[in-house]
Structure formats: structure tokens, C-alpha cells
Amino acid sequence: MKTDYSRMLAGLLLCLTAMSAWSIEYITPKPLAETLKGSVGTVKNGTLELPIISWGADIATIHANGNGISTAPDSLFGQAGLDFKLVREDVFARQLEKYMSGTTPYLRGTMGMINMASDLLAGDPRTKPVVIAKLSDSAGGDVLVVKEGIRTVADLRGKTVALQAYGPHLDYLNRLLNDANLTLADIKVKWVRDLTASANSPAEALRQKDVDAAFVITPDALALTSNGTVGTGAEESVRGARVLVSTKTANKVIVDVYAVRADYLEQNRAKVEAFVSVLLKAQEQVAVLVTNSGSQKAEYQKLMKSSAKLLLDSEQAVADAEGMYADAALALFNGNKAFFAGAGEQRSFEVIAKESLAGIKQFGLASGRELLRAQMWDYGRLQAQVGAVKEKQASRFDQKAATATVNRMQQQGALQSNELYSFEVFFAPNQNAFTAEMYKDAFDRVIELAGTYGGALITVEGHSDPMEYLRKRKANESALVLGQIKQAARNLSLSRSQAVRDAILQYGKSKNIVLDASQFVTVGHGIAMPKTGICGDEPCAPKTEAEWRTNMRVVFRIVQVEAEAEVFKPL
Known part of the structure; x- marks a missing residue:
């Protein structure tokens, strides 16, 4: 999470100070189909309004338009024969009114926001939204x-x-x-x-x-x-x-997209495809421009000053615009292809659309009957139009720094205090194999959490049975022997946690899901943290066979590491 929001923060503090004596008016939201009753109009010809919102991914849209409100003739949009007027509209209801009236055929929002309008827009076949492009995932904002x-x-x-x-x-x-x-x-x-x-x-x-x-x-x-x-x-x-x-940790939850009216797509498919190809080309160019901001300083500064003005109402708010960009992980061409095609992508359009709609229904803001639809493009043809494509970073984490951070947390007893979620699986005595057939449900959950919380580390923690140690201690074995038993238990639990990690990575590969191996850190606790607890300074002896078996387990923990900057690899 980039913290250089100084100007926004200072202004916010002034606002909050002025508001401290005000009372809050809580509301009861109703479905948009009940609160918006605007008539449906035909999309006008000529210059179209194109909604943008105050979000870092919209910097690529500004770049595509030539860094201004109106499309510059030599801009990416202009060269493609498109003509837009960028309109920042952060109030989604006002976007919907313009969308329904025909002022614009485009909607700009998150998948959840568009799902909230699903019942409203399904009332007329002309306004049914079709999702056409993924802009970004929220990665910190x-x-x-x-x-x-x-x-x-x-x-x-x-x-x-x-x-x-x-x-x-x-x-x-x-x-x-x-x-x-x-x-x-x-x-x-x-x-x-x-x-x-x-x-x-x-x-x-x-x-x-x-x-x-x-x-x-x-x-x-x-x-x-x-x-x-x-x-x-x-x-x-x-x-x-x-x-x-x-969302630096939960970086695959909030998805920003563009959608288009069904009637406009049907009548103007070539224009909409050109719009998408230009957006993706602009994303690729901006990603390179940000990476090369030193060597392309003038062009970079021009883009950020324009973005600060259009998104934050001040050319001076460049640092804040940069912070907004840092919090938006651009989808780029490959991210769009994976999102809509679904191949090897855990958080695909279909998955997000269903998950989001189920949540909106639970909140009582949609019926759940109208599932969003997407336009599947010919991505081979699109790539020819987009040109050079930036490769995705192979590993998000510095494995050495991640392991050191987890080890430090383990020594300080802080793993549990830094977790978001945890769950465990159990194994039999002398078990060394951990197959997907045996642990399918657990492996599926790990893969899903890894995809959703791509900014968190997943610890795979092995625990061993303390019975041999307790028997030897009761028999008054020497401290040397007892120490050797403890070390052997640590080694065994570590090797088991590594076997489980490897099995999960292989299971993901078998499902055409490429997991980031650097996200997984193995830990061998040995007998230090038995399920049966600690009695004084030693493991408590299990009283039953059931208790004994609970000590033989692997714990999966989703660990928050946002504050550990050295753990993340630079983009």
C-alpha cells in the first residue's frame, strides 16, 4: 500500500475536523430497480461521453484519450477513429441515468456495482450490460x-x-x-x-x-x-x-471493468472492439512508461499531471495520482485474456460474476436472477492490434525474505496474531505421502485462498506427535537424547510440510492453475505446539487415541505481511 497520499490526507483531516460535530445519517439501501426509474433512450451519434472514476486504472484511459478530456486526434483513441469526452462520475446512480438515457453506452465500475444494477438494466433488452474489458484489480487502495x-x-x-x-x-x-x-x-x-x-x-x-x-x-x-x-x-x-x-493482501476481490449496452454492442461491434483494443494497448504503454519513468521523464510527468487534474482536480496532486496508480494492478492484455477465457485463472469472469451476484443477493440489492454476461473477443486478433505485451511477474515474493519473516514471527510467537484465516488437516502415524485424492477439499481451499489473497503468505506448518519424547522423558533419558528427539521431530514435521506444499503445487498444475511457489512458506514446529497443549514447559500427554491423533497435523495459515516491504519483489 503506497502511503504518499499527503495532499489527500491533509485535506481529509481538515474535512474531518470540520465535520466532527455532525451526526451521521445512516440509510437503508434498496435495490436500484426500485430507486431508479429513468426511461431508456437511443445512444446518440457523434462524440460519446466515456465515464471514468477516481481510480488508478483510469490513468490508462486518460493516456488513450491523449491526456485530455476531449479525444486528441493523434491519441490512441483518435487514431482508432473513436471520439470521446471523458467524464469523471463517481456516483454510480448518475452513471446509470446517462447509460439508460443513451448519453453513453458505457458503464465504468466494479463487478459488484454492475451486478447491483443487473435487475434494473435487465428490464429492457437494449440496456443489458455486457462486460467487455477488465481494467484492474484493487491491490492496496x-x-x-x-x-x-x-x-x-x-x-x-x-x-x-x-x-x-x-x-x-x-x-x-x-x-x-x-x-x-x-x-x-x-x-x-x-x-x-x-x-x-x-x-x-x-x-x-x-x-x-x-x-x-x-x-x-x-x-x-x-x-x-x-x-x-x-x-x-x-x-x-x-x-x-x-x-x-x-486489497494489497486480498488483491483479487475488487475487479474494475467496463461494460457496454447490449444494443450498442450489436450495432457497433467493430467500434467496441476497437475501444477494447485501444484500452489494452494504453494499459501496456502506461505500464512501460511507469517502469521507465526516469528515461521517459517528460512523457511520464505529462501523463501524471493530466491524471491528477482529471481524477483529483489539481495538477499539483501528482504524488497522489502516483499513489492511486500503485494501488491498481492493471490487468493488461494477458490479464484480460485469462479473466474472460478462464484458462488457468482461478478468479475468472465467471467465478467473480457468480460470487459477486450471490453477495449482492444476500444484501437484498439484487434478485440474483440476472447473471452478468461477457463479450469473448478473438484475443489473437486483439494482440496483433495491441502490439508488445508486458510479461507478468513470475514471483511476487522474495522467497528468502519471506522465509526469514515467517521464521521471525514463529520465534516471536506472532504467526497467529498476523493470520487472517487458518485451517488444518490431519495425517496418520508414519505417513509420508500427501496426495490430492486424500486431501482434495483442503487442497482446493488452499488454491482458492492463494488466488484470492495473492498478497498474503501461506504457511504450511507441520506438527509432530510428542509421545516418543514424553516416554523417553518419563524414562529419565539424558538431555542430549531428548534434544535429539526434539530436533528429529522438527526435521520430520518440516519434511512433511514440504511434501504437502509440493503436492498442492502439483495439484494446481494438474488443474491448469499455476500457483506462485514463492507465496508458500514451509514451517516445521515439531512438538513445540501440540494440539493437546503445553503443560508447564513440556507437551501435555494425550489422554485418548483421538487426542493423540490430533497432534499429527498440518496447519495452513493465511498470513498478513503488508508491513513487511522487503518480502515483496519490486515490479
């Missing part, structure tokens, strides 16, 4: 901030959570709850109208005594947590508030 006493996502049970109605965080909340085996019925939700810089925002709600957690954007999170640490209660922070998880 969206944050769950919690108060004291909430250590893991499971601790949200019985708590009150604030978030914006009709905003980008419904998918986020739904996914976190599902992975913690919670449902909406397990928490209380307080809905607010605005996302940020308002008395009716999640950040302001967190200042109230009866709210325990809030989904916010990065500048709000920094203000609430004393610049990303733990809130002191001073300078508008909330005492004890801290970041539980951001």
Missing part, C-alpha cells in the same frame, strides 16, 4: 479498519461494520465473511451514503462508539490509524484502530 479486540476476520462475528451503500466494498465484505465461515446474519451493517470526505462516510462512522469496523479507502485508513500504525486518538485518528486487511 481499499482497506478494512477495525477497532481493538478484532484480531482476525472471524472476530467480526457480532460486530457492527460500516460501509458505503452501492459502493465498491460489498464484494470485499462478502468474500471476507465467506472465508471466515460467517454470513451477513453474523454481523450488523450500517450503511452510509458516501465513500469519503463526508460526515456520512464509513470513516466518520468508525468514530462512533457503536461501530467496530469500516471499509474505507487508503487516505481514510491512514487518518484513522495514525498513518498506518495504530490509532492514538490524536489528530483525528481513532484510538486502537488498525488495518486488519487491505
Whole structure:
């Protein structure tokens, strides 16, 4: 999570200070089909409005338009014969009104936001949305901030959570709850109208005594947590508030896309395909431009100044525009191809569409009948139009630094305090093979969590049976022998955890899913943390065979490492 949001943070603090005496007006959101009743019009000819929102991925759209509101003739859009007027519209309802009236055939939002409009837009076959391009995954800009006493996502049970109605965080909340085996019925939700810089925002709600957690954007999170640490209660922070998880960790949950009206796509397929190919080409060019910002300084600065003006209303807010870009992981050409085709992609369009709609239905904001549809392009032809394609980074983590970080947490007894989720599987005495046939359900869950929480480390922790050690200790064996037994148990548990990791990687490969091996760190606890507990300084002796078997296990832990910058490889 990039923390150079100084200008936004300073402005936000001023706003929050001015609003401190205001009361919050909580709302009860209704399905958009009940609240928006606009008539459907025909898409006009000529210059089209193209919605953008205040998000880093939209910097590529600005680049495609020639760094201005109106399409420059020599821009990527202009060269493709397209003509747009960029309109920043962060209020999704206003986007929908223009979309239905025909002012624009395009919708810009997250998969969840477009799913929320599914019932409304299905009322007329002309306005059914077709998702045509993936722009980005949120990779740091969206944050769950919690108060004291909430250590893991499971601790949200019985708590009150604030978030914006009709905003980008419904998918986020739904996914976190599902992975913690919670449902909406397990928490209380307080809905607010605005996302940020308002008395009716999640950040302001967190200042109230009866709210325990809030989904916010990065500048709000920094203000609430004393610049990303733990809130002191001073300078508008909330005492004890801290970041539980951001989309730097849960980096495959909030997906930003463009959708188009079904009637416009049918009548203007070539134009829509040109629009998509230009977007992807612009993403590829911007990714290279950012990487080469030193050698292409003038072009880079021009893009960022234009983006700061269009997204943040000030050419001076370049650092903030850079921070927004850092929080958006551009999908690029290969990401679009994988997302829509689904080959080897755990978080494909089909998966996200169904998962998101199920969550929206649970919130009572859609019927769940209208599943989003996508346009499948000829990606071979598109690539010829896009040109050079940036290769995806092979490994996200520095394996050596990741292992050192986990080892330090283990020595400090801090693995559990840094976890988001954990679960365990058990094995038989003297077992050395761990096949997918034996552990399919567990392996499937690990693969799903690895894909969803690509910014977290997954520890594979082996635990051994302490019975041999306890017998030898009872027989008064020497400290040397007892030490050798402990070391042997550590070695055995480590080799088992490595065998399990290797089996998971192989299982993923068999399903055409390429897992990032650097995300997995193996740990051998030996007999240091038996399921039966510690009695004094030694393992407690199991009282039954069932207790004895519980000590032979592997624990999978999703570990938060956002603050450990050295763990991540540079882009």
C-alpha cells in the first residue's frame, strides 16, 4: 500500500475536523430497480461521453484519450477513429441515468456495482450490460479498519461494520465473511451514503462508539490509524484502530471493468472492439512508461499531471495520482485474456460474476436472477492490434525474505496474531505421502485462498506427535537424547510440510492453475505446539487415541505481511 497520499490526507483531516460535530445519517439501501426509474433512450451519434472514476486504472484511459478530456486526434483513441469526452462520475446512480438515457453506452465500475444494477438494466433488452474489458484489480487502495479486540476476520462475528451503500466494498465484505465461515446474519451493517470526505462516510462512522469496523479507502485508513500504525486518538485518528486487511493482501476481490449496452454492442461491434483494443494497448504503454519513468521523464510527468487534474482536480496532486496508480494492478492484455477465457485463472469472469451476484443477493440489492454476461473477443486478433505485451511477474515474493519473516514471527510467537484465516488437516502415524485424492477439499481451499489473497503468505506448518519424547522423558533419558528427539521431530514435521506444499503445487498444475511457489512458506514446529497443549514447559500427554491423533497435523495459515516491504519483489 503506497502511503504518499499527503495532499489527500491533509485535506481529509481538515474535512474531518470540520465535520466532527455532525451526526451521521445512516440509510437503508434498496435495490436500484426500485430507486431508479429513468426511461431508456437511443445512444446518440457523434462524440460519446466515456465515464471514468477516481481510480488508478483510469490513468490508462486518460493516456488513450491523449491526456485530455476531449479525444486528441493523434491519441490512441483518435487514431482508432473513436471520439470521446471523458467524464469523471463517481456516483454510480448518475452513471446509470446517462447509460439508460443513451448519453453513453458505457458503464465504468466494479463487478459488484454492475451486478447491483443487473435487475434494473435487465428490464429492457437494449440496456443489458455486457462486460467487455477488465481494467484492474484493487491491490492496496481499499482497506478494512477495525477497532481493538478484532484480531482476525472471524472476530467480526457480532460486530457492527460500516460501509458505503452501492459502493465498491460489498464484494470485499462478502468474500471476507465467506472465508471466515460467517454470513451477513453474523454481523450488523450500517450503511452510509458516501465513500469519503463526508460526515456520512464509513470513516466518520468508525468514530462512533457503536461501530467496530469500516471499509474505507487508503487516505481514510491512514487518518484513522495514525498513518498506518495504530490509532492514538490524536489528530483525528481513532484510538486502537488498525488495518486488519487491505486489497494489497486480498488483491483479487475488487475487479474494475467496463461494460457496454447490449444494443450498442450489436450495432457497433467493430467500434467496441476497437475501444477494447485501444484500452489494452494504453494499459501496456502506461505500464512501460511507469517502469521507465526516469528515461521517459517528460512523457511520464505529462501523463501524471493530466491524471491528477482529471481524477483529483489539481495538477499539483501528482504524488497522489502516483499513489492511486500503485494501488491498481492493471490487468493488461494477458490479464484480460485469462479473466474472460478462464484458462488457468482461478478468479475468472465467471467465478467473480457468480460470487459477486450471490453477495449482492444476500444484501437484498439484487434478485440474483440476472447473471452478468461477457463479450469473448478473438484475443489473437486483439494482440496483433495491441502490439508488445508486458510479461507478468513470475514471483511476487522474495522467497528468502519471506522465509526469514515467517521464521521471525514463529520465534516471536506472532504467526497467529498476523493470520487472517487458518485451517488444518490431519495425517496418520508414519505417513509420508500427501496426495490430492486424500486431501482434495483442503487442497482446493488452499488454491482458492492463494488466488484470492495473492498478497498474503501461506504457511504450511507441520506438527509432530510428542509421545516418543514424553516416554523417553518419563524414562529419565539424558538431555542430549531428548534434544535429539526434539530436533528429529522438527526435521520430520518440516519434511512433511514440504511434501504437502509440493503436492498442492502439483495439484494446481494438474488443474491448469499455476500457483506462485514463492507465496508458500514451509514451517516445521515439531512438538513445540501440540494440539493437546503445553503443560508447564513440556507437551501435555494425550489422554485418548483421538487426542493423540490430533497432534499429527498440518496447519495452513493465511498470513498478513503488508508491513513487511522487503518480502515483496519490486515490479
